[in-house]
Amino acid sequence: xxxxxxxxxxxxxxxxxxxxxxxxxxxxxxxxxxxxxxxxxxxxxxxxxxxxxxxxxxxxxxxxxxxxxxxxxxxxxxxxxxxxxxxxxxxxxxxxxxxxxxxxxx
Amino acid sequence: xxxxxxxxxxxxxxxxxxxxxxxxxxxxxxxxxxxxxxxxxxxxxxxxxxxxxxxxxxxxxxxxxxxxxxxxxxxxxxxxxxxxxxxxxxxxxxxxxxxxxxxxxxxxxxxxxxxxxxxxxxxxxxxxxxxxxxxxxxxxxxxxxxxxxxxxxxxxxxxxxxxxxxxxxxxxxxxxxxxxxxxxxxxxxxxxxxxxxxxxxxxxxxxxxxxxxxxxxxxxxxxxxxxxxxxxxxxxxxxxxxxxxxxxxxxxxxxxxxx
Numbered sequence: 001x002x003x004x005x006x007x008x009x010x011x012x013x014x015x016x017x018x019x020x021x022x023x024x025x026x027x028x029x030x031x032x033x034x035x036x037x038x039x040x041x042x043x044x045x046x047x048x049x050x051x052x053x054x055x056x057x058x059x060x061x062x063x064x065x066x067x068x069x070x071x072x073x074x075x076x077x078x079x080x081x082x083x084x085x086x087x088x089x090x091x092x093x094x095x096x097x098x099x100x101x102x103x104x105x106x
Numbered sequence: 107x108x109x110x111x112x113x114x115x116x117x118x119x120x121x122x123x124x125x126x127x128x129x130x131x132x133x134x135x136x137x138x139x140x141x142x143x144x145x146x147x148x149x150x151x152x153x154x155x156x157x158x159x160x161x162x163x164x165x166x167x168x169x170x171x172x173x174x175x176x177x178x179x180x181x182x183x184x185x186x187x188x189x190x191x192x193x194x195x196x197x198x199x200x201x202x203x204x205x206x207x208x209x210x211x212x213x214x215x216x217x218x219x220x221x222x223x224x225x226x227x228x229x230x231x232x233x234x235x236x237x238x239x240x241x242x243x244x245x246x247x248x249x250x251x252x253x254x255x256x257x258x259x260x261x262x263x264x265x266x267x268x269x270x271x272x273x274x275x276x277x278x279x280x281x282x283x284x285x286x287x288x289x290x291x292x293x294x295x296x297x298x299x300x301x302x303x304x305x306x307x308x309x310x311x312x313x314x315x316x317x318x319x320x321x322x323x324x325x326x327x328x329x330x331x332x333x334x335x336x337x338x339x340x341x342x343x344x345x346x347x348x349x350x351x352x353x354x355x356x357x358x359x360x361x362x363x364x365x
Binding site: 050 | 278281285289290293354
């Protein structure tokens with residue numbers, strides 16, 4: 001008796017509906033996950049711009065220090081070196097975040 | 107002829123109307139025209155598509171809903187549920203850039219001069235967009251966390267003398283974000299459009315060389331068709347990448363010192 005009633009009951013039970021809806025939604029989300037970063041060109045642009053950005057900003061800050069704080073000639077070389085370090089840091093972080101999003105989507 | 111095959115001509119900015127402002131004159135350029143058009147088109151399309159508000163969405167409405175879901179899922183996966191309060195900002199950026207990139211794919215457009223223009227292929231515009239992202243990140247970070255926001259520049263678990271070296275590096279790394287964010291969008295759009303125009307120029311040049319030239323022009327023409335498809339993909343992808351990186355940087359504002 002209870003066995004026969006069960007499917008009918010669960011079909012009208014709002015909690016159960018919620019649960020089934022959520023599992024379907026989860027499946028849907030997993031299937032339509034946003035595209036991952038892949039492809040050689042995109043990787044190159046990503047890493048390249050991360051690294052170049054660090055160097056450019058470092059050199060720019062060094063130049064400004066030379067110009068306005070009178071650190072000539074030490075500001076620019078120090079800035080470029082710091083910029084290289086920052087660029088490497090950027091690339092490492094980009095690689096970390098990319099491998100993390102890879103793990104999450106597998 | 108020279109104009110027709112000049113790959114850089116498409117990036118020219120010229121004034122359409124001057125707006126006098128005291129002693130100054132602001133130029134309303136073709137770039138401004140395309141940006142205004144982009145904003146109007148996005149608002150119009152979204153409000154038109156959502157005007158029926160049907161429970162079972164039609165084609166237009168489900169496209170808008172897909173866009174909404176797409177951006178929501180992106181923010182959730184990058185910045186968590188707390189990031190959703192930035193949804194309007196990220197969605198606006200995404201829609202604006204996407205529409206700008208897509209308008210750039212039209213070779214002719216009802217504009218003064220009737221030629222297409224891609225405003226995202228200008229560094230100053232992508233850089234301004236990137237700076238607005240950084241302004242939100244810094245503004246919200248300081249508003250929310252006060253001086254603790256600057257713990258971003260002091261990585262934890264390091265002996266203190268190293269801060270003299272690490273803090274400048276972290277600051278440069280932080281300052282380089284708007285540069286990379288802007289340069290990436292700009293470089294992709296610029297390179298793609300130059301490439302398209304170069305191959306299209308080959309078609310014109312070969313086509314003016316008689317029967318053999320026309321036969322030979324088939325190869326670059328096929329290339330242009332393939333590149334146009336690729337550029338459509340890039341146009342979407344770059345808008346997506348810009349929005350994703352915005353989310354990543356916003357997550358720093360939400361929880362600084364959490365790398």
